[in-house]
Amino acid sequence: MKLKKSTLGLILIAASLTGFVYFHEIRGKEKLERIEEVEKLVFDFQVEDVEAIAITTDEETLKFERQKLEDSEDLIWQITEPEEKKADEATVEFLLSKMASLKSDRSLTTSASNLAQYGLETPANIVEVQLQNGENYRLLLGEQDFSQSFIYANLEVAEAETENVSILLIPLNFQNIIAKPISEWESKEEIETEASEEIEDESQ
Structure with a gap:
């Protein structure tokens, strides 16, 4: 059965409109949502571009550097403060x-005076990252908000001197990720080696 030219024309117009709506409405909305998600990101870096990290808590300051292995081009994470030790790669990468x-x-x-x-005038926890x-x-972590699901944070901008500052609300579990004793950042192999050496010393 042959379609009338007018009917065929209407079908083509409908198909064109459907395509227009898809690409300009649906695809456009998806693109906008992706842009909005990117804008919510606190940091703008790739993991492989990080050269050094510093974590300051109430108890101590830990510093990490990505260093080359001897006689190799491979890079590993090394704890440089409070003492030189091999870091646990998985924990740092996480x-x-x-x-x-x-x-x-x-x-x-808010005003810088507030x-x-x-909890950001003398923050309990600070995370610093240096790129290649x-x-x-430099991210300062303050107190929990009223819901106790988020913490207040301030991302310091180098050489920025303004009366007002931007306070971010970030998930509370991020603070739990950084607030770890040094033993949890150390390479498990190194911990086992140190334990074995202590046992040998005691047996002598």
Whole structure:
């Protein structure tokens, strides 16, 4: 059965409109949603670009550097402070992956003189990241919000001197990721080696 030219024309117009709606409405909305998700990211770096990390808590400051193995081009994470030790690769990489994907769904602007009420005047925890290109990030972690599901944070911008600062709300579990004793950052192999050496010393 042959379709009338007018009917065929209507079908083609309908198909064209459907395609237009898909590419300009649905695809456009998906693209906007992706952009909004990217804008929520706290940091703008790739894990492989990180050269050094520093974590400051109430108890201590830990510093990590990505270093080359002797006689090799392979890179490993090394604890440099409070003492030189091999770091646990999986634990450090897990931290970096969480930082690279860390999002803040909400933020507020306040005067720099109000930082104390958010626990950010003398923050309990600070995370610093240095990239290979020399760029630095410094994230201050303050108190929990009223819901106790988020903590207040401030991402310091180098050489930025303004009366107002942006306060971010980030998931509480991020603080749990960084607030670990040094033993949890050390290479498990190194811990086992040290334990074996202690046993040998005691037996002599």
